[in-house]
Amino acid sequence: MQHGRFLYGLQFAFTIAVCAFLVVPVVMSILAGLTVNYFVGLESGLTLRWVLEVWDGYRDTLFLSLGLALACLVLTLLLGVPLAYLLARSRGRLARAIEELLMLPVAVPGLATALGLIVAYGGLAGFRTSAAFILVGHVLFTLPFMVRSVLAVLSVIDLPTLEEGAASLGAGFAQRFRDIVLPNCRNGILAGALMVVTLSMGEFNMTWLLHTPFTKTLPVGLADAYASLRLEIGSAYTLIFFLLITPLLLALQALARPRRTVFAERDSSAENDS
Amino acid sequence: MMQAVPIYLENCAKTFTDGTRALEPVDLAIAAGETLVLLGPSGCGKTTTLRLIAGLEQPDAGGRVLFGGEDVTALPIEKRNVGMVFQSYALFPNMTVAENIAYGLRLRRQSAAEQRARVGEMLALMRIERLADRSIDQLSGGQRQRVALARALAVRPRALLLDEPLTALDAKLRDTLRFEIDSLLRELGITAIYVTHDQAEAMALGDRIVVMDHGRIAQVGAPRDIYQRPASRYVAEFIGTMNRLSGHAEGEVFRCPGGYVVWPELPATAREILFRPEDTRIAAEGEAASLRGTVSAAFFCGDHVRLFVDVGEERPLVLETPARREYRHGETVALAVERHGLMVL
Ligand SMILES: Nc1ncnc2c1ncn2[C@@H]1O[C@H](COP(=O)(O)OP(=O)(O)O)[C@@H](O)[C@H]1O
Ligand SMILES: [Mg+2]
Numbered sequence: 001m002q003h004g005r006f007l008y009g010l011q012f013a014f015t016i017a018v019c020a021f022l023v024v025p026v027v028m029s030i031l032a033g034l035t036v037n038y039f040v041g042l043e044s045g046l047t048l049r050w051v052l053e054v055w056d057g058y059r060d061t062l063f064l065s066l067g068l069a070l071a072c073l074v075l076t077l078l079l080g081v082p083l084a085y086l087l088a089r090s091r092g093r094l095a096r097a098i099e100e101l102l103m104l105p106v107a108v109p110g111l112a113t114a115l116g117l118i119v120a121y122g123g124l125a126g127f128r129t130s131a132a133f134i135l136v137g138h139v140l141f142t143l144p145f146m147v148r149s150v151l152a153v154l155s156v157i158d159l160p161t162l163e164e165g166a167a168s169l170g171a172g173f174a175q176r177f178r179d180i181v182l183p184n185c186r187n188g189i190l191a192g193a194l195m196v197v198t199l200s201m202g203e204f205n206m207t208w209l210l211h212t213p214f215t216k217t218l219p220v221g222l223a224d225a226y227a228s229l230r231l232e233i234g235s236a237y238t239l240i241f242f243l244l245i246t247p248l249l250l251a252l253q254a255l256a257r258p259r260r261t262v263f264a265e266r267d268s269s270a271e272n273d274s
Numbered sequence: 275m276m277q278a279v280p281i282y283l284e285n286c287a288k289t290f291t292d293g294t295r296a297l298e299p300v301d302l303a304i305a306a307g308e309t310l311v312l313l314g315p316s317g318c319g320k321t322t323t324l325r326l327i328a329g330l331e332q333p334d335a336g337g338r339v340l341f342g343g344e345d346v347t348a349l350p351i352e353k354r355n356v357g358m359v360f361q362s363y364a365l366f367p368n369m370t371v372a373e374n375i376a377y378g379l380r381l382r383r384q385s386a387a388e389q390r391a392r393v394g395e396m397l398a399l400m401r402i403e404r405l406a407d408r409s410i411d412q413l414s415g416g417q418r419q420r421v422a423l424a425r426a427l428a429v430r431p432r433a434l435l436l437d438e439p440l441t442a443l444d445a446k447l448r449d450t451l452r453f454e455i456d457s458l459l460r461e462l463g464i465t466a467i468y469v470t471h472d473q474a475e476a477m478a479l480g481d482r483i484v485v486m487d488h489g490r491i492a493q494v495g496a497p498r499d500i501y502q503r504p505a506s507r508y509v510a511e512f513i514g515t516m517n518r519l520s521g522h523a524e525g526e527v528f529r530c531p532g533g534y535v536v537w538p539e540l541p542a543t544a545r546e547i548l549f550r551p552e553d554t555r556i557a558a559e560g561e562a563a564s565l566r567g568t569v570s571a572a573f574f575c576g577d578h579v580r581l582f583v584d585v586g587e588e589r590p591l592v593l594e595t596p597a598r599r600e601y602r603h604g605e606t607v608a609l610a611v612e613r614h615g616l617m618v619l
């Protein structure tokens with residue numbers, strides 16, 4: 001007994017320590033962004049000055065990141081959902097190979113993917129300097145996450161039979177896709193969307209290489225701020241990032257929650273109906 | 275109330291893209307309003323035949339599927355207006371029970387009032403009114419099967435196709451639902467094709483049974499015909515239990531290791547005779563006991579005993595006898611066979 005309680009205590013302490021290890025820097029960083037002078041400490045007083053300065057100087061990066069994330073979401077939905085559907089419906093070796101290939105942009109370092117894009121398309125000046133260039137990189141990187149999460153949902157339901165059932169009732173392909181496939185992918189799509197938006201908002205590796213002075217995203221701006229300006233400004237930047245991403249994630253998470261709870265009943269209850 | 279159509283398969287074979295020959299060329303006529311059961315062991319091509327009728331598979335070149343006078347071979351399933359009930363139910367988890375039943379009506383652009391009326395009718399028919407607003411994951415297996423039937427029937431299909439609809443249910447529920455499906459099919463007078471590997475289910479439900487063997491039709495006939503006059507050893511062994519004696523004919527007498535059987539119509543070339551357990555009985559006292567054997571197993575079944583008697587054959591003879599008397603393992607018994615039940619194949 002004594003031994004068990006000791007182990008439990010140890011585990012508890014460890015968990016708290018890990019949490020603290022993760023949370024303390026966040027809190028410190030937020031405080032730093034609100035302190036008049038970080039080196040003097042909190043005694044120097046709290047201020048919104050840094051936050052406003054960041055807002056004035058880096059507003060554009062923020063809107064670019066948001067725009068990129070949303071565009072990336074739209075594209076991964078348009079490409080990823082049909083792709084996942086096709087992969088789920090085909091049992092062939094080709095489908096499995098495509099599934100594996102899709103994971104490549106995740107496995108390969110972002111810098112390498114970015115270099116590849118620059119080598120291939122860097123010459124197209126108009127494209128190179130536009131945000132679309134970054135968008136392509138983000139889509140490459142996030143598409144597998146959308147496909148995977150939709151595929152995960154599709155693989156647990158017997159989609160072919162559900163579709164056959166719908167077809168027997170008179171549903172053509174478009175109707176089946178709208179009424180049966182999409183609603184049953186809903187949770188996978190939402191989980192995928194959560195991933196895509198988060199990953200696109202926070203992507204730095206690839207974006208850092210792909211960006212131009214006119215196409216700075218939020219994480220790239222953050223790196224600039226940390227590297228070249230006062231620590232307080234970098235921290236205020238982090239604070240804004242948090243304020244932006246947290247409600248977004250919470251909203252998506254709320255959407256992704258299953259609609260109903262499952263009350264499985266015993267088979268014998270069927271006899272009681274008649 | 276339903277528009278029953280006859281269905282014809284003409285020269286329908288099915289070879290899958292991987293080369294599997296699931297069905298040899300088959301001709302089959304299903305009368306309007308008839309319940310036809312496709313029966314056979316797993317892998318014999320029952321589902322493939324059903325899917326050809328449904329329009330989920332295309333027959334090999336040269337095959338035709340006809341609904342009444344209409345050639346539907348080229349029509350996809352969504353244009354054939356057939357009701358399907360799957361073993362796994364295939365109910366839509368994103369819809370309630372009522373929405374599932376209304377789905378086919380919605381596709382046919384019926385008004386909300388028409389849909390509501392028809393759904394109510396179907397719920398009442400299947401006695402599941404209480405379940406209308408439940409989601410599918412809140413239903414038991416038997417309830418799901420009822421919803422699947424209601425959904426398939428709601429659109430007034432030209433034929434109802436059922437693929438092992440009861441296999442996933444437990445034995446007691448299977449009995450109840452089998453009875454219900456039987457009355458339902460009779461009441462509706464719909465052309466129905468019912469796939470099963472369970473011969474008892476086939477006998478109970480089918481107006482006619484098609485016994486299938488490796489993609490071929492082994493026999494087509496009413497349950498009674500198939501049971502009493504099987505066309506082949508395969509059918510005889512698949513339907514019910516068959517007793518077998520091997521030996522040779524001497525005039526009217528068939529001689530075998532366990533004794534002899536007298537049969538005036540005995541063919542001179544018979545090397546083997548067959549008969550059902552119910553045509554086998556313990557010889558009465560004083561009766562000439564032509565067959566003798568030892569009891570190798572006796573199962574008490576309440577009202578009767580199922581006896582296995584070793585008469586020196588490959589397999590023991592099976593018979594059912596009143597449970598009044600007790601039988602012990604190894605005991606010697608004398609048997610008699612009813613002449614009208616004898617057959618050679
Ligand atoms: N899509 C398919 N591709 C290849 N072979 C198949 C396919 N569907 C069924 N088969 C094969 O065809 C044969 C008959 O199958 P099926 O009609 O499902 O039999 P049953 O329903 O009588 O169990 C089996 O050998 C099965 O493996
Ligand atoms: Mg089958």
